[in-house]
Amino acid sequence: MSAQLRGTVIAIADGDTFTLLTAQNQQVKIRLHGIDCPEKKQPYSNNAKAYISSLVFGKQVFVQVKNKDRYGRTIGVVLLEDKRNVNELLLQAGWAWHFKKYDQDARWAAMEQQARRNRKGLWADPNPIAPWDWRARKK
Numbered sequence: 001m002s003a004q005l006r007g008t009v010i011a012i013a014d015g016d017t018f019t020l021l022t023a024q025n026q027q028v029k030i031r032l033h034g035i036d037c038p039e040k041k042q043p044y045s046n047n048a049k050a051y052i053s054s055l056v057f058g059k060q061v062f063v064q065v066k067n068k069d070r071y072g073r074t075i076g077v078v079l080l081e082d083k084r085n086v087n088e089l090l091l092q093a094g095w096a097w098h099f100k101k102y103d104q105d106a107r108w109a110a111m112e113q114q115a116r117r118n119r120k121g122l123w124a125d126p127n128p129i130a131p132w133d134w135r136a137r138k139k
Contacts, residue, residue, distance in 0.1 A: 005063040009056040015048025031073040033066045034103030035096040036131045043082050044122040048095035055086055094121020097130055
């Protein structure tokens with residue numbers, strides 16, 4: 001899929017999921033491709049949500065659509081009007097893990113490693129729990 005969506009971000013669910021309102025007045029749930037932010041109630045979840053909110057809420061964004069997930073959300077890479085990549089900004093700021101299960105981009109892996117080395121964001125925690133491990137604990 002190489003479709004592209006454009007719209008205004010009208011709601012933030014968490015650090016890696018938001019709602020886009022298109023020019024056709026269609027609401028689309030967007031899940032950021034290739035990264036995973038802390039889950040609700042997980043440490044740093046509110047930080048990741050606040051960070052993405054500061055970047056995209058109420059703003060026009062472009063979504064390079066990759067596919068849909070099992071919940072029907074549109075998976076994509078999100079660009080701001082100035083062409084900055086939101087997925088990468090979250091990695092660089094230390095509010096997300098590179099989700100290597102779904103993305104093999106070596107640049108993104110390096111961005112996570114750099115944030116870890118610099119103890120940015122959630123990497124200030126000596127033992128951060130990956131969101132996929134957090135989700136698995138609750139089962």
